[in-house]
Amino acid sequence: MSPSAEKGLACKPNIGLNKKISRRDFLELSAVWACATAWVLTVIGLLKFPKPALLPDISNKFKIGKPEDFPVGSAKILADKNTVIFRDEEGLFALSLVCTHLGCIVSKTSEGFSCPCHGSKYDKKGNVVKGPAPRALDWFEISQLPSGKLVVDAGKRVPVGKKYTV
Amino acid sequence: MPIKAIKEFFRNFTELPKALRQSVVRHDKPTSDRARSQIIFGNIFLHILSTRTHRYSLKKTFTLGLGVMAVSSFIILLVTGILLMIYYKPSVEMAYDSIKDIHFVVPGGRFIRNVHRWATNVMIVTVFLHMARVFYTAAYKKGRAFNWVLGIILLVLTLLLGFTGYLLPWDQLAYWAITIATNIAASTRELTDVLNMTSYCDPGGFIKVLLLGSEHIGEEALIRFYWLHCIILPLALIVVLAVHLWRIRKDGGLARPDKLTEKELEGTPKDALSDKVFDYAPEKTYGLMCLVKGKSPAVSRGPEQTVSSWPHLVVRLMAVFMMTYAFICLYAFFFNAPLKELANPSVPENPAKAPWYFLGLQELVSYSAFMGGVGIPTLALLGLAFIPYLDRENQEIGRWFDSKEGKRAALFSFIFASLMTIGMLALTVKLGWLRNWFPHIPQIVITFINPGTILVLAFIIWSFYWMGKDNSTRMAALALFTCFLVAFVILTYFAIYHRGPNWEFYWLKSQWPTH
Numbered sequence: 001m002s003p004s005a006e007k008g009l010a011c012k013p014n015i016g017l018n019k020k021i022s023r024r025d026f027l028e029l030s031a032v033w034a035c036a037t038a039w040v041l042t043v044i045g046l047l048k049f050p051k052p053a054l055l056p057d058i059s060n061k062f063k064i065g066k067p068e069d070f071p072v073g074s075a076k077i078l079a080d081k082n083t084v085i086f087r088d089e090e091g092l093f094a095l096s097l098v099c100t101h102l103g104c105i106v107s108k109t110s111e112g113f114s115c116p117c118h119g120s121k122y123d124k125k126g127n128v129v130k131g132p133a134p135r136a137l138d139w140f141e142i143s144q145l146p147s148g149k150l151v152v153d154a155g156k157r158v159p160v161g162k163k164y165t166v
Numbered sequence: 167m168p169i170k171a172i173k174e175f176f177r178n179f180t181e182l183p184k185a186l187r188q189s190v191v192r193h194d195k196p197t198s199d200r201a202r203s204q205i206i207f208g209n210i211f212l213h214i215l216s217t218r219t220h221r222y223s224l225k226k227t228f229t230l231g232l233g234v235m236a237v238s239s240f241i242i243l244l245v246t247g248i249l250l251m252i253y254y255k256p257s258v259e260m261a262y263d264s265i266k267d268i269h270f271v272v273p274g275g276r277f278i279r280n281v282h283r284w285a286t287n288v289m290i291v292t293v294f295l296h297m298a299r300v301f302y303t304a305a306y307k308k309g310r311a312f313n314w315v316l317g318i319i320l321l322v323l324t325l326l327l328g329f330t331g332y333l334l335p336w337d338q339l340a341y342w343a344i345t346i347a348t349n350i351a352a353s354t355r356e357l358t359d360v361l362n363m364t365s366y367c368d369p370g371g372f373i374k375v376l377l378l379g380s381e382h383i384g385e386e387a388l389i390r391f392y393w394l395h396c397i398i399l400p401l402a403l404i405v406v407l408a409v410h411l412w413r414i415r416k417d418g419g420l421a422r423p424d425k426l427t428e429k430e431l432e433g434t435p436k437d438a439l440s441d442k443v444f445d446y447a448p449e450k451t452y453g454l455m456c457l458v459k460g461k462s463p464a465v466s467r468g469p470e471q472t473v474s475s476w477p478h479l480v481v482r483l484m485a486v487f488m489m490t491y492a493f494i495c496l497y498a499f500f501f502n503a504p505l506k507e508l509a510n511p512s513v514p515e516n517p518a519k520a521p522w523y524f525l526g527l528q529e530l531v532s533y534s535a536f537m538g539g540v541g542i543p544t545l546a547l548l549g550l551a552f553i554p555y556l557d558r559e560n561q562e563i564g565r566w567f568d569s570k571e572g573k574r575a576a577l578f579s580f581i582f583a584s585l586m587t588i589g590m591l592a593l594t595v596k597l598g599w600l601r602n603w604f605p606h607i608p609q610i611v612i613t614f615i616n617p618g619t620i621l622v623l624a625f626i627i628w629s630f631y632w633m634g635k636d637n638s639t640r641m642a643a644l645a646l647f648t649c650f651l652v653a654f655v656i657l658t659y660f661a662i663y664h665r666g667p668n669w670e671f672y673w674l675k676s677q678w679p680t681h
Contacts, residue, residue: 116668
């Protein structure tokens with residue numbers, strides 16, 4: 001505190017501005033800061049508690065049957081997985097039905113897909129045509145088990161247009 | 167013979183009610199100024215009030231009772247919320263059914279839930295209006311800066327309480343509103359995707375997982391929202407509210423002008439001490455004058471213009487509480503809280519609308535998720551919180567719109583913001599936006615150039631224009647605050663009434679296509 005600020009006060013503040021710190025003050029300050037550090041570290045440690053170490057979600061992989069179940073030109077919607085499986089001459093591909101904008105479920109239309117929440121529209125390959133969606137619908141990885149069954153991994157995205165050739 | 171003790175016992179016995187009363191209430195009947203003060207400072211709940219209140223603080227047209235209404239609805243929310251907890255079961259299988267039980271089976275359950283629902287709306291509206299009142303009367307100045315910040319924190323907590331409560335019924339409305347809201351949190355990916363760093367730095371995704379306890383909305387999310395809604399947020403709100411109220415006293419009561427005319431005090435109560443001029447220094451005080459900010463007690467300074475808080479202030483507090491209470495009860499008697507079908511994760515509501523107080527944001531979100539949901543709200547809240555630090559102009563406080571110049575700045579800003587917002591909405595509805603004109607435009611361009619960001623930019627430019635024109639930071643703040651308030655109201659109105667299925671524009675709800 002500057003002397004001019006001290007002047008206006010009825011009682012003189014009892015705070016010394018000693019450059020040298022006494023042993024007592026040093027120990028007191030150390031104790032205060034030790035407490036503060038302990039609390040801060042405790043809080044940081046406790047903050048880890050609400051972060052789930054293991055997500056309770058079920059596996060992203062699911063079997064969809066054999067390639068013969070998907071005739072060329074077909075489109076099969078798996079409502080419980082929010083996924084659609086297409087088959088054309090070039091192969092199979094799985095598209096997510098979850099809008100990339102804010103997670104509503106898009107519905108299939110004749111031109112492609114449209115989202116009810118904020119009016120995003122996608123073409124048949126899932127590319128954004130209209131609305132606020134920031135990117136194309138996800139294309140999921142398809143693989144085949146030795147048994148011949150197809151597996152979709154909804155946790156793995158592949159580039160738009162990458163089809164699985166049977 | 168122990169006659170004396172027996173006599174004494176019987177006397178004590180007959181005087182028991184009186185002695186009991188005197189041990190609880192330790193003051194006389196409020197017939198003297200001293201006893202009236204004692205009622206206030208001798209009571210732990212009342213002593214947050216000062217023993218005498220300035221007449222101007224009791225002026226109806228000054229505060230409009232908005233802060234008290236907000237606190238009143240919060241008390242009603244606490245009581246009804248605690249009651250609802252008896253029957254509500256926070257589990258995915260039982261939540262929806264337990265709400266139905268409360269609605270159809272529990273005696274008075276429907277009414278209690280209605281009161282809880284509508285009191286939320288009253289609280290949110292009054293909190294917003296209270297904020298506007300404090301702003302327009304410049305009551306964030308002269309040592310009250312931090313209390314304004316606390317007010318902004320309370321606003322955020324109020325909105326979070328509304329939002330977390332929205333999921334609990336586990337109906338379609340709840341499920342899809344929370345889906346949208348948590349994906350808004352994750353929308354920082356719009357930015358990190360462009361920078362190609364989402365895989366190792368995804369703050370939005372982290373918050374989403376922290377909120378939901380999972381990638382999807384399920385049991386984990388429900389229990390976390392329940393925990394936030396019933397424990398964490400109310401507790402935080404009560405603590406901050408206590409500090410907020412306490413600081414009103416420490417900052418010298420409600421804001422008021424230094425010089426008041428008799429006309430300005432018209433209609434306010436008066437008592438024997440109101441006009442008294444204290445021309446002598448008190449003989450004995452317990453003041454801590456070297457620690458207290460502001461001016462020392464009035465000595466030869468003219469009348470203090472205060473009245474005893476008991477009964478003048480307390481009666482008014484109670485009146486505002488009862489009015490709020492009556493309004494909410496009447497509303498709850500006639501209108502039921504909504505409850506849609508059970509949540510269905512594969513069929514979104516169409517349109518899926520957030521609670522009304524977030525619909526202004528949802529309109530912005532329909533241009534860009536990140537800007538509308540994270541960017542602009544963060545900017546607006548930070549801007550709000552820092553108003554008292556950026557505008558420190560010394561001026562008379564406690565009058566609506568300060569002066570003629572203030573009224574003019576607010577009026578012109580009102581007109582400007584209305585025209586800008588309505589114009590922008592009309593343009594967007596009629597012509598669409600960048601993607602309709604340039605189908606292959608990169609997302610990052612839309613993120614930064616969209617109707618929302620353009621509005622914000624226009625408002626900031628407008629505010630600087632007023633700063634230069636009137637050479638005043640207060641006028642700039644008035645202009646900016648008015649613009650944001652007007653835009654918020656118009657956007658909210660627009661999204662409530664003119665957005666239908668697929669977020670398309672409709673003049674009326676009756677024009678919505680049926681399916």
